[in-house]
Amino acid sequence: MTHLLVVDGLSKTYTSGGGLFSRLKTARVVSNVSFKLARGDVFALVGESGSGKTTIGRMLLGLIDPDAGSIRFDDIDVLALDAAGLRRLRRRVQIIFQDPFGSLDPRVTVGQAIAEPIILHGLRPAGEVQARVSELLALVGLETAHAERYPHEFSGGQRQRIAIARALAVEPELIVCDEPVSALDLSIQAQVINLLTELRAKLGVSYVFISHDMAVVRHIATHIGVLYGGRLVETGPSETVLGDPRHPYTRMLLAATPSPVPGSMRSREPVIGEPPSPFDDSAHCWFASRCSHRTSVCMEGEPLLRQVDPSLRLAACHHAETLPTATPFDDGEDRMTAAYRLRLDILRKARSPDIPQQTSSGSAHG
Amino acid sequence: MWGALKHMPDERKGINVASVLAVRGLTIGMPDSPPIVDKVDLDLRPGCITCLVGESGSGKSLTALSLMRLLPPGIGLQADMLELDGEDLRELDDARMNVIRGDRMAMVFQEPMTALNPVMTVGEQITEALRVHKGMDQASADIAALDMFRQVQIPAAETRLNAYPHQLSGGMRQRVMIAIALVCRPSVLIADEPTTALDVTIQSQILRLIDALRVELGMAVLLITHNLSLVAEIADEVVVMYAGRIVERAPRDALFGDPMHPYTLALFAAMPRADGRGHPLATIGGQVPSHGERLSGCRFAARCPFAEARCMETYPTLREIRQGHWISCWRAPLEDHVS
Numbered sequence: 137m138t139h140l141l142v143v144d145g146l147s148k149t150y151t152s153g154g155g156l157f158s159r160l161k162t163a164r165v166v167s168n169v170s171f172k173l174a175r176g177d178v179f180a181l182v183g184e185s186g187s188g189k190t191t192i193g194r195m196l197l198g199l200i201d202p203d204a205g206s207i208r209f210d211d212i213d214v215l216a217l218d219a220a221g222l223r224r225l226r227r228r229v230q231i232i233f234q235d236p237f238g239s240l241d242p243r244v245t246v247g248q249a250i251a252e253p254i255i256l257h258g259l260r261p262a263g264e265v266q267a268r269v270s271e272l273l274a275l276v277g278l279e280t281a282h283a284e285r286y287p288h289e290f291s292g293g294q295r296q297r298i299a300i301a302r303a304l305a306v307e308p309e310l311i312v313c314d315e316p317v318s319a320l321d322l323s324i325q326a327q328v329i330n331l332l333t334e335l336r337a338k339l340g341v342s343y344v345f346i347s348h349d350m351a352v353v354r355h356i357a358t359h360i361g362v363l364y365g366g367r368l369v370e371t372g373p374s375e376t377v378l379g380d381p382r383h384p385y386t387r388m389l390l391a392a393t394p395s396p397v398p399g400s401m402r403s404r405e406p407v408i409g410e411p412p413s414p415f416d417d418s419a420h421c422w423f424a425s426r427c428s429h430r431t432s433v434c435m436e437g438e439p440l441l442r443q444v445d446p447s448l449r450l451a452a453c454h455h456a457e458t459l460p461t462a463t464p465f466d467d468g469e470d471r472m473t474a475a476y477r478l479r480l481d482i483l484r485k486a487r488s489p490d491i492p493q494q495t496s497s498g499s500a501h502g
Numbered sequence: 503m504w505g506a507l508k509h510m511p512d513e514r515k516g517i518n519v520a521s522v523l524a525v526r527g528l529t530i531g532m533p534d535s536p537p538i539v540d541k542v543d544l545d546l547r548p549g550c551i552t553c554l555v556g557e558s559g560s561g562k563s564l565t566a567l568s569l570m571r572l573l574p575p576g577i578g579l580q581a582d583m584l585e586l587d588g589e590d591l592r593e594l595d596d597a598r599m600n601v602i603r604g605d606r607m608a609m610v611f612q613e614p615m616t617a618l619n620p621v622m623t624v625g626e627q628i629t630e631a632l633r634v635h636k637g638m639d640q641a642s643a644d645i646a647a648l649d650m651f652r653q654v655q656i657p658a659a660e661t662r663l664n665a666y667p668h669q670l671s672g673g674m675r676q677r678v679m680i681a682i683a684l685v686c687r688p689s690v691l692i693a694d695e696p697t698t699a700l701d702v703t704i705q706s707q708i709l710r711l712i713d714a715l716r717v718e719l720g721m722a723v724l725l726i727t728h729n730l731s732l733v734a735e736i737a738d739e740v741v742v743m744y745a746g747r748i749v750e751r752a753p754r755d756a757l758f759g760d761p762m763h764p765y766t767l768a769l770f771a772a773m774p775r776a777d778g779r780g781h782p783l784a785t786i787g788g789q790v791p792s793h794g795e796r797l798s799g800c801r802f803a804a805r806c807p808f809a810e811a812r813c814m815e816t817y818p819t820l821r822e823i824r825q826g827h828w829i830s831c832w833r834a835p836l837e838d839h840v841s
Contacts, residue, residue, distance in 0.1 A: 184701040184702075184703055184704075185672070185701055291558075291789075292558065321557035321558050321728055322557065322728060322730065322769055322772045322773065323557065323768065323769065323772045323785055323786040324557075325772070326772040326774075326783035326784065326785045327785045329774070329783055330782045330783055330785065333782065334782075348701055348702055349702070350702070351731070351773070351774045351775070352774055354774065354776070354779065355774035355778065355779055355783070388703065389702065389703065391706075392702040392703045392705065392706035393702050393731070394702075394705075394706075394709075394729065394731035394732045394734065394735045395731055395734065395735070396730055396731045396734045396758070396770070396773055396775070397734060397758075398734045398735075398754055398755055398758045398759070399734070399735070399754075399755075400734070400735065401706075401709070401710070401713075401735035401736065406706070406707070406710060407703045407704075407706045407707050410657070410671075410673075411703075465776070466776055467731075467775050467776050468775055468776040468777035469775055469777055469778075470777060472758070472759070473758075473759040473760065475759060475760045475761075476758065476759060476760070476761060476770070478837060479761060479762075479767050479835070479836050479837070480767055480770060480771055482836045482837065482840055483764065483767045483768065483771055483784075483807065483836075484771065484784065486807035486808060486840065487784070487807050
């Protein structure tokens, strides 16, 4: 299968110091990261701050140059592109950010903001630009009249939809979403996630989805890459990775994610330690200091990403095969009370046909 | 202050005698406009965590600020009761309130970087609280500060006392904020989205810390959040707010086990869950009513699939539908009213 995006051996370091009073220090922000994305898939990059997920996202658009590695988009070598080539690339690859207010010019109306890329790339004749703007606004659930307004007149969720409409203006094949819903209220978050899912089904858009919210990632991603200290420590199909994580760090992230099943926090393993320093260049497992499964072998060599079971998942842990079965991240509605399921069922029925029934909640009537 | 508002007589007085902070009929607003927060009751009890839940515009942050008497200029509060350990906070002057703030009531904000002073070391900031409120000399304040830093699990606490806020990570800054808030052993801690800007791993550590310290110090905690999963993990009691009013108030297990209000249910339905993959998430149609709208009925009615004529006309006063479980809805429980 040919992939839309092939990232191979991506690395990025920054240096600091080296002046009169300090030693030159090298920070490894991204280290030998490789992954592939098939057309129509959603690859989620998850990890804590400093894990390199945002840096990778920017490198995919040619906004930051890696020190080593390659990025191929639809067989085009992204890193070899000149300015004109990059401009053509950005017609096909777009990015949306966490804070839509920071990415929209406050002095430009929403209509102008969305029209700009259409005019810039000559995607429509001048006479058809306004019609296209209305079409894009409708696609993200806004009205034509909204084109005349300025960003400050909209709520956070609406601004995120405007940012999505603007990204869609160039009809991209890939959108890099950097924490697109983490600043939004729950009900607005649901709208934006539904919109992204719909666009994928309707237009075949692929996503690189950067997030630290495991519940959101589980909902939207087809594949997952877990980053720790700039390295991929586990990657594979999302159901495999989340259903039976084989790296202790993936397990820690899942254990740290609050679950809507009351009182489950105290029964889970606590998070210990801090993320690694990017200046640390010793050869050992970077997660060892926080890992309850570590042995002497973990301090001797850095584990490489490798196949650890018959699935398509890869994990970088010396003990991947022998880790005990993980506590599943199970927050399904079947774990809630009968009264909870009964009332949610009544709510879903009252809203149908626009809200489909969830099969699992049917048992509430039993 | 603005005094034109009328209050309903308080029929619920005495339900929670042991509360350290008792709030009845708290109403916040600007002169000559409809209230932003309307008749909110709260009872914060020693050693208990009350979670105040709501989306943007629900009035939850203003409620928190008003309890500390930190409302922005031009916004006033009225209450039938606002008592800390029996002391009426409503009429206290700024000088007296300054004595209470940071000592008996403390607050932690979402973004520690804006709440910490960037040109003072964190050690200076925490000892300042002890010198001002407890009259300690520098030497004993230093000892108490170090002890507190260790209690909130700041690694290398001695060195960290000499650090400036910008030299610390986000999670570490939030621990410093909590240390400063707790160092005077307040009886009430108000935390407004204390972990929203943090990684889930750090969030989990901070929550466990608050969970442990409230028992150790016997303090009442008001935790403001929009994250329902977090509420399920840590709350003893939950108060759900919508458009400035309480719509549901219940012990944690009752709220998650026997949720009643259509708004609470709609929030639950919007959560991505294990068995919901491949299905669209449920959204809530429509918008939160703006502050200017004068609504006589239920404020959620326009977005509620169960609304009927009386919901639009008459506000459903909070009623106790099960013991300790209060609800503001004509239609609850749904199974009795919806065919």
